[in-house]
Amino acid sequence: MPKRVLIVTKRADLHADIVSAKLAAAGGNPFRLNLDEFPKHFALNLEFARGRWEGELVHLPTGEALSVSDIGAVWMRKKASFNFLSADLSPQERAYAEGEMEHMLFSLLYSLDCYWMSHPAALRGASWKGEQLLRAARLGFHVPxxxxxxxxxxxxxxxxxxxxxxxxxxxxxxxxxxxxxxxxxxxxxxxxxxxxxxxxxxxxxxxxxxxxxxxxxVPKRYELRVTVIGDRVFAARIDSQEDPRTETDFRDFSAEIRYAAERLPPDIERRCLELVHSYGLNYGAIDLIVTPGGEYVFLENNPVGQFLFIEQLVPELDMTGAMAACLTEGARARERAP
The missing domain is CATH 3.30.1490 (Dna Ligase; domain 1)
Known part of the structure; x- marks a missing residue:
């Protein structure tokens, strides 16, 4: 039985929309778990037997079912609040229901032996910006x-x-x-x-x-968004100093500044890979500054950062395709596992 990719996200997620389509086009069969429809629009039936969890997750509106044993890869894409059948839960009822659902969902996820993009425990451990600075400095990055x-x-x-x-x-x-x-x-x-x-x-x-x-x-010549997907590195140059609105923070998309693909020096590319992989992650979105003197300065790594806006501005950086290929290969590797 071909292994499947489970995408954990929410309804409004264009990244998941595009990657799901590419997975399907490549012959995959992704299953999407929108947390803002869960458990209202899903049936979960699991039984612990023969030393493992067995059962399935069913999307009720379509009847599509996912057997736990068929999950070969998981993409932990987006968080969202759970959605329950009863809309009039009291605050205590809702707090209890959310706690129970979180326990059940992560009990299932943590029990899976599959390829992760990326594991919840790794995501949690990689989320602390202060610790990132220490780790980046140890890897040789300049840190402000x-x-x-x-x-x-x-x-x-x-x-x-x-x-x-x-x-x-x-x-x-x-x-x-x-x-x-x-x-x-x-x-x-x-x-x-x-x-x-x-x-x-x-x-x-x-x-x-x-x-x-x-x-x-830190004075800037330009900025870099470096996206790591598996063992691949995609670097985009952001000429943020071209407009006063983006001099300090490039995320003002009303400013029409230039974005372009960038080839990183081998040692910087290696450090980016090492940083992401040191957490047990298979994905990371790293922000760097390149100073007027040519020094590479580390700012942060977002373990679930956005990448589609970069691909839209620099189409040659096919990160949605790389994500689909990485998940597909990860799932297939589980088919070949003994």
Whole structure:
């Protein structure tokens, strides 16, 4: 029986849409588990017997079934809140239901012997930005001086030590957790990486509320988004200094700056692969700065980062095709396993 690829995501996920189509075109048979439809639109029936879990997951609207024994690869693509049959659960009922579903889902996933893009435990371990800086430095990357503090005096002292400006950035999410609350409860949008200037003097007093993250501002010639898929490395040059709106944070897509494929020096490509693989990951989206002096500076690695926007801007970087091929080969390798 050919092994199948399980894609764990949510309904609105264009990455999963495109990769699923490429998997199907290559003769694969992906199964998509949208967590924002789970368990409402799915039936789960598992039994522990003969020393293993057996059973299946069925998508009720279509009747498509996935046997646990047929899963050869899993792509952990996107998180989402569970969706239950009853819409009027009390807060306690919903909290209990979510806890139970999380236990059941991850009990199943952790029991699978398959190819991972990437394993939940590896994703969790790779998500801490502060630890990433230490690991990147050990691999030979230059890492900017950084500070975590909830004292205004700490910020002032750090600024005084830096020969130039500093930047503030969020560690968990630049959306200020807006996606975690109802639309009517949102009070702010995104918070990009921000270069601290005199106009932020009063705002800096707010660091007493919670520890905040600051780094030395690094001059840029250009930026790089380096995407690792399996053993392949895709590098895109981002000419962020062409527009004032993207000088500090390139993620202002209203600015029409240039993106182009970039060939990395062999030692930088090797470090990127080593960094991602050191976590047990098969995927990573790494942000680097190239300084006017040609130095490569590590900023962060997102273990589930977006890559489609890069492919759309630089079509020669066929990352959706690489993702489909990697998952297909990973699943087929499980067919050949004894």
């Amino acid at each position: 001086p950084s500070l975590v503090t909830n004292r205004r005096g700490g910020v002032d002292a750090f600024r005084a030590k830096m020969d130039g400006d500093i930047v503030f950035k969020s560690l968990s999410t630049p959306t200020l957790a807006a996606e975690q609350v109802a639309l009517e409860e949102r009070i702010a949008g995104t918070l990009p990486t921000t270069r601290i200037t005199d106009e932020h003097e009063e705002a800096l007093d707010a660091v007493v509320e919670l520890p905040s993250f600051f780094q030395q501002h």
